[in-house]
Amino acid sequence: MKKFSSRGKCLCGGVEFSTKGFHRDVSSCHCIQCMKTHGNFAAYTNIEDKNLKFQNKKTLKWFKSSKRAKRGFCSKCGASIFFKFNKSKNISISAGMFDKSLKVKTTRNIFIKNRLKYYKIDKSLPKFNRYS
Ligand SMILES: [Zn+2]
Structure with a gap:
């Protein structure tokens, strides 16, 4: 953080x-x-809603991905950008959307229990079957 x-x-x-x-x-x-x-595993940072400002969101669409959450994506280029729990005051943002490297690093793997096995995960990081 x-x-x-x-x-x-x-x-x-x-x-x-x-x-x-x-x-x-x-x-x-x-x-x-x-x-x-995402077509692969996702990498998300997370911030409070109030700390996110849009300069442009004309192609932003939301998909209700479960009863509890929705995902924000670009309806033009298809980018998977946001994940948000309905009742949360925070929003997850795909780390790859940022123009420069974030000053935070990947520190954990989550939902690894039923993951596809075509890739290796960094074994030095903590692993969680669900959320950490
Ligand atoms: Zn786009």
């Missing part, structure tokens, strides 16, 4: 945002929903 400002956007620029304040360390999520929406 570190405090800084950053900027990010999707591939086409239809979704453009800036962040500030505390950013959570990055979690690699290996759940089936991340696999299906």
Whole structure:
């Protein structure tokens, strides 16, 4: 968890945002929903909603991915950008959307129990079957 400002956007620029304040360390999520929406495991940082500002969101669409959560994506270029629990005051942002390297690092693997086995995970990091 570190405090800084950053900027990010999707591939086409239809979704453009800036962040500030505390950013959570990055979690690699290996759940089936991340696999299906990202095409691979997902890497998310997380911030408070109030620390996210949009410069552009004309192509941002939300998909209700479960009863408890939704996922924000770009309807033009297809980027998987956000994950959000319905009742949370925080939002997860795909680490790859940022223009510069985040000042936080990947510190854990989550939802590894039923992950696909075509890739190796960093064994030095803590592993969790569900959320940590
Ligand atoms: Zn886009």
